[in-house]
Amino acid sequence: MMKKRSNGYGKMSESSTVTASSTSREEAVEWEMRPGGMLVQKRSDIKDVSAPNIRLRVVYGALRHEISVNPQATFGEVKKLLTGETGLQPGEQRVIFRGKERENGEYLDMCGVKDRSKVILMEDPSSIERRFIETRRNAKIQSAHRAISDVSLEVDKLAEQVSAIEKSISNGVKVAEVQITTLTEMLMRQAIKLDMISTEGDASAQKNLQGKRVQKCVESLDALKISNARIKPVIVTTKWETFDPPPTTPQWEFFD
Structure with missing residues (x-):
């Protein structure tokens, strides 16, 4: 029921009540700018879950995808759905x-x-460049590991x-110096x-490890070259066995 106009004793009039109510409603309304410059009431963050999903056809190069999405979703949410389909991050x-x-x-x-409705999905050019650089970097790392x-x-063979x-040398057997030099x-x-x-x-850590192995072997x-020089060569003498000369052939006497 609407109140009557004040009679002078401090009661609020009908017009003032309506004005205050209208002002309160206007203050509660938030506005947003739609694409194209149209100013409309701001959409609530709460989606209408009762709205049926729509099928969205996505063209990605030579590939075709179809996803189901709420019509009140954002394109950012669509990108998240497409991550599972294409492998591309949003x-x-x-x-x-x-x-x-x-x-x-x-x-x-x-x-x-x-x-x-049909939308076209493209990979961001900067992303393509980053992926190319990362691919080259990974290939370089793999090549270094090989x-x-x-x-x-x-080095394993040479260390043996x-x-x-x-x-x-520890057993006192002298080794040819050329063998040590060649190794x-x-x-x-x-x-x-x-x-x-x-x-x-x-790869850098592995490289340093192998470098230390080579240095240790050298x-x-x-040190072995010095020890090898101190070893006197063993002279092997052969004792020859002498044999008596074979008996001479007997001379035959001829008789008439």
Whole structure:
């Protein structure tokens, strides 16, 4: 029931009550700018879950996808759904509808998206460049790992030869000096190969490890060379056995 106009004793009039109520409703309304410059009442964050989903046809290069989505969803939510279909992260996607790239915060229904509408999905150019750089970087790292692995196998073989020489010298057997010199040169070649390998991250740690192995083997050979020089060569003499000359052939006497 509406109140009557005040009679002068401080009661609120009917007009003032209506004005206050209208002002309160206007203050509760929030406004937003739609694409195209139209000012409308701001959409509530609560979606109408009763609204049936629509089918959205997505063209991604030569591929075709179809997803089901709420018409009151945003293009940002559409990108999240497309991540599972395409493998592209939302930040790597560009969604085109009616010839215009759509922002993440734009709503489907407000942009005119309906059931069976078609959108075009493109990969962001900067994302393509980043992926190309990352692919090259990974290929470089894998190549470095393979090269270091090859050097490691060679060092394993040479280290076995160093151990064999060390065992001989410790047993007092003199080794040909050329054998030690040749083995040292072969180890230095592996060190040069390691220096030529460009590495980063874990590959750098593996490279340093193999470098230390080569250095340790070379230092061992230097020490073995000194020890080997102190060993006097063993002179083996052969005692010859003498034999008596065979008996001469007897002379036959002839008789008439």
